[in-house]
Structures are given as C-alpha cells and as structure tokens.
Amino acid sequence: MNKNSHLGIPGVYWEKNFFAETGENSYTLVANKGPLVTDLFHYKENSYKSYALSVGQINRYTFFGKSDQVISAKLVDCRSSSENLHKKIEFNFKPDPTQCLVVERGIAEYFEGLDNISVRSEPILFSTNKPNGHDLGDDSIAIPLDKLDNEFPIISPSELPLPNEALQFMLKREQEVIKSGKNVKSTSNLYLNNKFYKISLQPKPLY
DSSP states (O other), X not given: OOTTSOSSSXXXXXXXXXXXXXXXXXXXXXXOSSSOOOEEEEEOSSBOSSEEEOSSEEEEEEEESOTTOOEEEEEEEOBTTOTTTTOEEEEEEXXXXXXXXXXXXXXXXXXXXXXXXXXXXXXXXXXOSSOSOOOTTOOOEEEOTTOOGGGSOOBOOOOEEOOHHHHHHHHXXXXXXXXXXXXXXXXXXXXXXXXXXXXXXXXXXXX
C-alpha cells in the first residue's frame, strides 16, 4: 500500500492512515503527515457532476460510510510527461477509515456512489514558476463527463512544494470569510471545447 503499488496509473494508490486503537474495534484517526489541515465533505448526492482535475495539489481522501457501500472511481491521466497520458482506470471500493486514496497532481478524478458518504481531504499543495494555468486559490478544473479519454486536457503539474504554513494561511482566510457571513465572488475553472475557461460567480440577493 504505497506509491509503488499503484492502481493502474502511477500516482493513484492506497496509503495507510495514522490512527490509534482506543478499544476493541475502536480507534481514533489522527492527521497524516503534511500541512495538518483537513477538510471534511459530506455528500447527499450520488456522484460528482464532472471530472475534477488538480494542477498543483495532491489529493488524499479518506472515505467514511457504511462498510458495505460500493463507491466507483474513474481516473484519467492528464500529465504531459506521463507514459500513461490519457489512460483511464476504473475500480470499485468500500469505505475504510484506516486508509486513504492518494491522487497525484494532473490526474482527473470522478466518483459515484457517494450518497451519505463523508470524505476527509488532506491536500498537499505545490506551486510553479512556469505558466501552467495553476491558480493556487482555485485549483480544480471541471471536465464534462461526456469527454472522450483522448479529449482530456494535457497539463504540466506544479512541482515546487509549498510550506505547510501556506495551506494553513489559506484555510484561516477561508474561515474568516465564512464567519463574516458576507457574500463573496468566487471563480470556477472549466475545460470545454478544448479550451480553458474561468467563470466568475457573484452572489446576488434574492430580493
């Protein structure tokens, strides 16, 4: 269970979580090595609305839910330097809090079977000194589900590790915005018709 025993594409693999046993069939999860920043998502809907592609972020996901619930994953390699460019893998798995799924930068991801599943995300951030379209504050590119594998974008992942404090600072700013209760403008990245688009969303009052 390491990066050398991948799931069909190098950079996609399971990794053991850090946890401490607290009793019979009971344990406490602790943060894995990295920025010590965790996001927790709970899904009411079954699946992603599109593929999601990160340019400068390693994603580490721990899935919580019923032990017999089946989750399906589809991943496409979009890294320009990869021998597996545009290779697609598909596999099924069940929630297991003792391990996390690692998805490297430049690999598009899609999950379904997520209804009533909670996911712990422990990202590791990278930056770049080259123009590769990476936006540190919004590093997720949406790719329509009807894209053929060979129509996925080709990107160069960011390679310069950011200090843990960078992610901690970003999280602090996000928390400040949430606490303020203000409606703030947000952006979203979309890959459509072989072009990248940045969409700006400005919340407006209903009345």
